[in-house]
Amino acid sequence: MKRSDVLVIGGGIAGLSVAARIAPHAAVTVLEAESAPGYHASGRSVAFAHYGLGETVVRTLTALSMGALAEHGGLHPALHIAAEGEIAALDALEEVHHQFGCNYTRVGPDAARGLMPVLRAEACAAALIDHGSLKLDTHAMLQSHAAALKAAGGALVTGARVSAIAHEGDVWRLTTPAGDFSAPILVNAAGAWADGIARMAGVTPVGIEPRRRTVISFAAPQDEDVSRWPFTKTVGEGFYLLPEGRGQLLASHMDQTPSDPCDAAAEELDKAIAADRVEQATTLTIRRISHSWAGLRSFAPDELPVIGAAAGAAGFIWCAGQGGAGFQTAPALSRVAAAAALGLPFPEDAAEAGLTFKTFSPARLGA
Ligand SMILES: Cc1cc2nc3c(=O)[nH]c(=O)nc-3n(C[C@H](O)[C@H](O)[C@H](O)COP(=O)(O)OP(=O)(O)OC[C@H]3O[C@@H](n4cnc5c(N)ncnc54)[C@H](O)[C@@H]3O)c2cc1C
Incomplete structure (x- = not known):
């Protein structure tokens, strides 16, 4: 059993960006089912950041992310x-x-x-x-998060499809073909599979x-x-x-x-x-x-991201429902998700923009 402080399921932009934020504070391991990160939604985007989609919350996250996105994007x-x-x-x-x-x-x-x-x-x-608006280099974004994760002592394990999840005491125990992993905090960044991961963990799905x-x-x-x-x-x-x-x-x-x-x-x-x-x-x-x-x-049913702790399942943190804006919102959303996982205060700039943990909480969806 390999122990960490935090396990993240999913090596897409959601999982890698939140893991890179967590890594300086805690021992974090990302478990990715495929043989390489970014195989699913994150490898198939058209890599653009603009204000022509989503509602106010998604656009606010986009606005909070634009500065950081410029590092891997060019004006277009x-x-x-x-x-x-x-x-x-x-x-x-x-x-x-x-x-x-x-x-x-x-x-x-x-x-x-x-x-x-x-x-x-x-x-x-x-x-x-x-x-x-920005044309993004999404490959570079994924790589830079993976590199930051590793530089801070974190790990990305590919070929690690989680097939069973048990909650024993305060610890989540996960079974994968790459071995068994445990941690008190489990971040569900499994994209399209996020509800399935919740069910596997005995957590109420949110309707992804x-x-x-x-x-x-x-x-x-x-x-x-x-x-x-x-x-x-x-x-x-x-x-x-x-x-x-x-x-x-x-x-x-x-x-x-x-x-x-x-x-x-x-x-x-x-x-x-x-x-x-x-x-x-x-x-x-x-x-x-x-x-x-x-x-x-x-x-999610209301088309907003789902970030935060599941009710009645200590240490199970949702990081799902990024819809069509997972890259353009990642810089801001990963800070919200890392704060939720580590029990840190809500990011100040996001609070000033009118967002709170409640905006993203799975509780709004009855989960
Ligand atoms: C055609 C298209 C165009 C898009 N264009 C843009 C755009 O221009 N700008 C933008 O910002 N966004 C865009 N998006 C949206 C963006 O791609 C997504 O919001 C984002 O990639 C979601 O990231 P994710 O990490 O949540 O999901 P994913 O990238 O799907 O990652 C989830 C990961 O979880 C892994 N996983 C699932 N189950 C398990 C398990 N049991 N064990 C271990 N691992 C597991 C999967 O293998 C997968 O790698 C587009 C999407 C598409 C499809």
């Missing part, structure tokens, strides 16, 4: 586009950017096309340019729903320098589109199909819908989808 504009019937949604998004003190410009269709020349007129009656999202990649027009194209996103149902390296573009029709926790794969219908939405809204022709993937974004 986001262009939020609205068709004729979507101006009210664009107005609401403009208000959000105003509230969060973003550097943004409201523009008409001509200026939008100046940035994104392939937009069809009917797709964009007005737009908002967010000049402060994994939802599949599909991304396609295709060749950009050869005569265009698409690396300068903004991250372009419809304010309503539609799609997003962004440049990838090597003359490729990525697109998603922002699907969110409920799924069991699994190794998600892109379905043909989703790929076709994504391609069709792009072709309807732009003059691009997608002759061939070069590659595609899908990942699971996991949500």
Whole structure:
């Protein structure tokens, strides 16, 4: 039995970022089922940070994270586009950017096309340019957390799928193919599997729903320098589109199909819908989808992260429900989760922004 002060289940961005925060204070071990960290949702994101998703809490966490994210991200504009019937949604998004003190410009269709020349007129009656959004290097983010964890004496054990959890006295005992592990504090950062981990531990699940999202990649027009194209996103149902390296573009029709926790794969219908939405809204022709993937974004019923101690299960700490914003909120959310695990005060900047432990508590979901 290998003993630690804290065990973290899950080597995605949630588990690695919280473990890196905990490591200077306590002996922490991350247990990851797969042979490498970041295999599931964290290895499948489109790696962007912006204010075009989530409600106020998620956007507040994003605002609190932007400074730290800049370390692994470069400024890249986001262009939020609205068709004729979507101006009210664009107005609401403009208000959000105003509230969060973003550097943004409201523009008409001509200026939008100046940035994104392939937009069809009917797709964009007005737009908002967010000049402060970030293209993230998510691989570097994962690696830097893993390195910080190890530098502070922590451990990341891969190939360690937790198959049984027992609570004996004050200690959690976990069974994995890489050996048995114990600690008085157990952090559940298992992404789509978080409810399953709770059940295994005899803890009430919170109702985490994994939802599949599909991304396609295709060749950009050869005569265009698409690396300068903004991250372009419809304010309503539609799609997003962004440049990838090597003359490729990525697109998603922002699907969110409920799924069991699994190794998600892109379905043909989703790929076709994504391609069709792009072709309807732009003059691009997608002759061939070069590659595609899908990942699971996991949500609590109220779509807010779940961070904090489970009722009636001493030392069981939730760190789940990061939805579609796990990277852009990680710098702030990992500090909240580390404070919850270590019994430290709530982070001051987050408190000043109006957040509390209660905002994230599993108790709000009856767990
Ligand atoms: C297509 C797509 C695009 C996205 N784009 C963005 C974006 O632009 N910006 C952004 O901020 N976010 C984005 N996201 C969301 C972001 O990727 C997630 O919020 C984040 O990765 C969730 O991290 P996680 O660590 O909770 O989950 P995961 O990365 O899934 O990690 C959970 C880990 O737990 C492990 N695990 C599960 N069960 C066990 C067990 N029994 N024992 C041991 N280990 C276990 C799994 O193997 C897994 O590695 C996107 C997501 C998708 C799918």
